[in-house]
Amino acid sequence: MTFQENKRFTVKDEEEWIKNKIKDKHSDTIVVLYNGEPAGIGELQFKKTHAVIGLWVRKKFLGKGLCMKLVKKLLDMAKEKGFSRVELSVDEQNIAARKCYESIGFEYTGFKENTVNYLGSWRNEF
């Protein structure tokens, strides 16, 4: 069973997270800038047989096409690292993310029920 906690992070939590990311040899993390301002982050995790993508865009920069830009950059990074397969999981109800991934060419290969806890209710993911 997977559990995703909905918690608020402090600045100290965030600093710790960044320090750990810099040290982490099993993933690379990038920041996308919009007019010089940090607007979102993307992560590429290195698994044995494939890479896994994750990304977040800040609220005030949503709907500006940054999802597409981040995913394309992460796919280029995966290629440079020698991966021929890239996977990701997406909440069934996350329409913006699904549209972004579909337009780039991701295909659905599986469906898991009740794996994402969003504000107290369980949701499905592809």
Ligand SMILES: CC(C)(COP(=O)(O)OP(=O)(O)OC[C@H]1O[C@@H](n2cnc3c(N)ncnc32)[C@H](O)[C@@H]1OP(=O)(O)O)[C@@H](O)C(=O)NCCC(=O)NCCS
């Ligand atoms: C999902 C997320 C990355 C999308 O980022 P974004 O930069 O706003 O996405 P884009 O501007 O590239 O838009 C992607 C597509 O979704 C559409 N879209 C954007 N917001 C939407 C909404 N609220 N409802 C429906 N469609 C929406 C866009 O029109 C675009 O479709 P198009 O290419 O057909 O025009 C962003 O909402 C986010 O960070 N969410 C929180 C974290 C998260 O869900 N990460 C992904 C985990 S799998």
